[in-house]
Amino acid sequence: MFSNFTIASLFSPSEWLGLPENNSAHGDQVGHMMDVITWFMLALFIGWTIFFFICLFKFTKKKNPKAEYHGVKNHVSTHLEIGVIIIEAVLLLGFALPLWAERTDTFDRVLEENPVRVRAIGYQFGWKFHYAGNDGKFGYIDRDLVNTPGDACIYPDDPNGFDDFVASTLKLPVGRPAIVNVTSTDVIHNFSIIPMRIQQDAIPGKDVPMWFTPLNELETSVVCGQLCGEGHADMIGTLVVESEKSFTDWASKLSSEAYEANKAAYEKRQAAAQ
Numbered sequence: 483m484f485s486n487f488t489i490a491s492l493f494s495p496s497e498w499l500g501l502p503e504n505n506s507a508h509g510d511q512v513g514h515m516m517d518v519i520t521w522f523m524l525a526l527f528i529g530w531t532i533f534f535f536i537c538l539f540k541f542t543k544k545k546n547p548k549a550e551y552h553g554v555k556n557h558v559s560t561h562l563e564i565g566v567i568i569i570e571a572v573l574l575l576g577f578a579l580p581l582w583a584e585r586t587d588t589f590d591r592v593l594e595e596n597p598v599r600v601r602a603i604g605y606q607f608g609w610k611f612h613y614a615g616n617d618g619k620f621g622y623i624d625r626d627l628v629n630t631p632g633d634a635c636i637y638p639d640d641p642n643g644f645d646d647f648v649a650s651t652l653k654l655p656v657g658r659p660a661i662v663n664v665t666s667t668d669v670i671h672n673f674s675i676i677p678m679r680i681q682q683d684a685i686p687g688k689d690v691p692m693w694f695t696p697l698n699e700l701e702t703s704v705v706c707g708q709l710c711g712e713g714h715a716d717m718i719g720t721l722v723v724e725s726e727k728s729f730t731d732w733a734s735k736l737s738s739e740a741y742e743a744n745k746a747a748y749e750k751r752q753a754a755a756q
């Protein structure tokens with residue numbers, strides 16, 4: 483926790499509260515936002531605690547044997563509350579909304595930066611990862627085809643899906659944007675990668691994209707951030723960020739194998755149908 487202590491980290495609650503190190507391109511902005519909010523909450527906490535103790539001592543029965551029916555006569559509390567509203571508005575309008583707008587605005591740019599496309603499929607209780615394969619295109623997703631938990635539901639007759647493959651580990655290349663479409667085959671989960679400062683609800687019937695750029699090679703955990711049943715705590719997957727070359731070698735091999743197998747199966751079905 484204090485391993486890489488600097489003066490700057492003294493002012494960063496997200497660091498001394500034990501948040502894992504950031505490894506994504508946008509993550510420092512999220513960390514900054516958390517720091518600002520934590521300082522504000524700390525100030526509120528100290529303020530209200532002081533107020534609480536002032537009340538305890540000032541309004542004892544001994545000092546106030548008779549009830550006061552007029553209440554507060556000055557405007558201090560009104561001014562304080564207006565102050566809190568102003569700070570909250572600054573947090574929302576000055577920090578949170580611009581950060582959110584910037585995140586959503588980058589999507590079009592990310593699309594042009596040769597992103598890795600992958601679907602993260604949550605199920606009770608685990609994750610599966612559906613890669614778009616060498617052609618970069620997902621096969622048609624037919625959710626009616628679901629027959630196992632975490633099924634990718636790739637429509638078998640769509641040529642775009644022949645080279646798609648499903649993996650149990652999320653592998654990504656370092657320094658290249660990843661667009662992860664998050665979905666679920668049963669209940670609502672939440673796909674959460676804390677070291678990348680990103681998470682997204684996994685909603686059955688929907689593919690919702692989230693995107694980030696890993697900055698370092700590492701192996702870390704992906705977890706479920708939404709209480710989803712008795713096995714919720716076991717929904718731990720693995721994210722491996724590796725060099726562009728080892729990622730491409732791994733992905734293109736699995737994709738080519740899938741392509742051969744799926745194409746052969748398709749042709750067999752076609753021949754049988756005639």
Ligand SMILES: [Cu+2]
Pocket residue numbers: 604670671672706707708709710711714717
């Ligand atoms: Cu879950």
